[in-house]
Amino acid sequence: MNSTDSSPSSSNGASALVQEAAVELLENVRTELAGLELPLALPGVDEARTTTTSALAQLDDYILPRWKSLDAPLLAVVGGSTGAGKSTLVNALVGHPVTRSGAIRPTTRQPILLHHPDDAPWFTSGRVLPTLHRVHGEIVKTHTPASRAGASPDASAMASLVLVEDPAVPAGVALLDAPDVDSISDDNRQLAGQLLAAADLWLFVTTANRYADAVPWKLLLDAASRDITVAVILDRVPQGAEAEVAQDLQAMLQREGLAGAQLFVVAETALDELGMLPAHAVAPILDWLREISDDSAGRADIVRRTLNGTVRSLSGRLEVLASAATAQQDAGRQLAQDVESAFADAAARISKASSDGTLLRGEVLARWQDFVGTGEFFRALESGIGRLRDRIGAFFKGQPPPAVKVETAIETGLQAVIVDQASRAAEDADQRWRADPAGRQLLGTDDLSSTSADFAVQSAAEIRAWQGEVLELIRAEGAAKRTQARWMSFGVNGLGVVLMIVVFSFTGGLTGAEVGIAGGTAVVGQKVLEAMFGEDAVRRLAKEAKLSLEARCENLLEHEKRRFLDRIGNGEDSLDAPAERLQALAAQLSSLGGTGERA
Template structure:
């Protein structure tokens, strides 16, 4: 197989897929998220180890990975294929702790660099000039070198194909199992070794089914088969392969036989498999067909994985939206309750009411207002000029009361949002041991500062409204603080709809402030001032509560991930690529 102009766009697509998968973040603890993360890691590894290297080097020799169950005789089989001991075989498990890649000397350049299996470092091995028993052949690696690949050049390996002796797929070592899966995923074809009494084991069959999904060429070696059971066992295994979509797999039977003094099988036992591999190596067009078939099948399987990653990312976004909605709903409800508390007269009770009544006086204030607005203005003006402190006390009482309402509703919202998140596994994971119920540190001070800022803006409204020549003398005579206190009282007695000013729970107390303002600015201006002040207060409360909810939303930042629609588009492009070959 030779490179052609079509490999360029294919590689560009595959590189984009690699970037997309690498950018896929699945931080939320959703059902299936662990499996999705593992599948993404496996897809990335296969891109690096096999798909991209094969597209970049379509002329490279085939890589035949020899894998199978513990004790199936893989290393002994490989030794038999080359005619002398090159890999370690023995009773101690795991035997194959380090993968050994056997290749013809002329093919060395294809494997010495990091073209294939780039995550494994290379160790150049040498063949012993004198034969060694299989138990002494090959390197004896320690655990620290399990991530390396031993390269052995041997003229007994036909040019055009390389053999890779992999660890056991069901090894007691988790690292070995992981490495075996990685090597099998990088294969152009599999030589899968099992035994007469273990061919139905679950672990090997999971891998064989994966091979079927990738349409990879598989040779199944049934090892150590007693002569009396050969026909029965072979027929049963062939039937199982057919049922699972692997009817095209070649089946080789290695009869039970004694090993010689060097631990070698009789040459005749492995001759059919050796001849089959030699025929593949000698047929350039056939090798190209095998590589193309495996590559296309692997790309098709990759498309399924990318599509699954897109769905997982979409599920994450949906779950994040639900959690964000829970937090926003809690604080939106809090903002609505604060707004309601500022317009239903509730704030005109207690300390605020007492300070306002101190400010406007007793029954004489109302009788003066009813008898003659001019006389009321004169009396109020003298009162404001002589004793400004009561107005300030009204402001302070309003600040304290309003602050208490805001803090209480913000704390309720924090409790609600924290509770909703803890009832959801994803939210529980995001919170961890942190308690976000109640309010954040410093919230009370921020609320007080915002209320004072609102009161300041309200005073500025009055000052601006009173700039006209006809009203300036009036508002100056009443005092800015007095008018401001009156406007706050009016704001807290307004009903929803802003169609008029009504008396709240404080009865005539609220209407006194209204009449005072109307005497200075006129009825329309009072309505406009109250509406503006209320909207300003509502906006400030919303900002305060949005800032509070942000401590929840900050934990939901998925902005670093990739758009699931991009992944879905890449999956479709991969299917077109696989179908075009």
């Protein structure tokens, strides 16, 4: 979309298709900003969050309403420093007190929007500033002094906007009396910024004593960046000093990129009994507003410049937010990598411990040796492995000793390994996060340096489920064998225990006979199974059982990992897309905003 196509104009209007596409783009931007999460405590993140909030507010208060209603009246916001005389100026422009002025600060708390009666539908609908509740005011016909005009200073009225119809306001231009931009009240300052961000036109009021203050210039520079039409009103200038002060201020405006700003000078003048300036003091300002009112093409130009400039400014803010999202993405990935690494190491250690013979010691070995016996069977091993197949049937005459004790020992030993390694991983991940400010902020006061409270119980349940799966493997394999009577005489539970023993020595595709661990324990297990099912079947069964055990261990560790990873926004993967989407939207907004050249 080029700048010519996208520039709004009240004379012929932007085409319906262009306007529809612009609104759709802006709605997409709003959706993206509303869903943007910046959860990590990184440098500059507070500023980025504030930028997100202010960008959303400006979309709602000004950009979207203006793009949807290009021919709506101009909103001219009267803003400025404390005591600059904003309310007095507004009263003078309409010719009678309508908004409160006086020495007590802050005077303006409840903003008052003055509009011509013909323009009422544009502002009563909540088209602009939708978050402010509408209050319909009336013009006071009596001779009420300015010190008692308008709304009383009431902090509870901050979220409302007083609408006043007044024929004295030029049609097509509404005046909004805003709170002080440097008010001692945070709410006042916030509201003033919100109102100025929603303006098509600024009437910025300052005084001969304060025109060089930092706060007004910060706002004026923002206006310059948005290419907004600004009228600077230099108020309360001592008689005789008008030319000198105006020349100095004009030079400052030119240096700061506001050479095109309209400058009006209001000399220090005594107020009448109602607190009103004489009409001639503001006549040039009123004439200028009336010229705008009478010139539809001029109003369209003001709309075009302000709207395009604001959209370009929004594009720049999206680029800043894209950088913030990228920083979040990088930091989130690092935090996620720290957790993944800690638990991957734990998984590797569990896998090694459950396949290198570590578990074939202590209680497991003792219960296994009780199970198979140490006499005749081991004498058979000493006399030759080749004779084992012939003697195994004789050895297992009758019922073998119960396998339950071996299963229980396996469960206890394996559980101890899993819990220990998971605890080490949690402690490692917790330490890595606490060494990082973003990780510390995500953890807060929570202690994740050990496993969750029910982890040991879950581990035991998973091990028992695995043991049941191993028994199913034996049952399925034995059902297809001719030697069914032999393996049935030994028992599914017995052979299941044997397979578990083989798994615990199943390293790199090798089985017990090739590794020879714990005094021939695995050799016994392997040969028992080979006598029943054959060598190839033993390798396959051991591999399946091993993979199943590793999968269950990974699931247990995954639950512990999620305690960390779920704190990174919606998960570490969700950090990938926002930066790219924001960059793409920023480019589209830049095109929508055009080149920014003035007509």
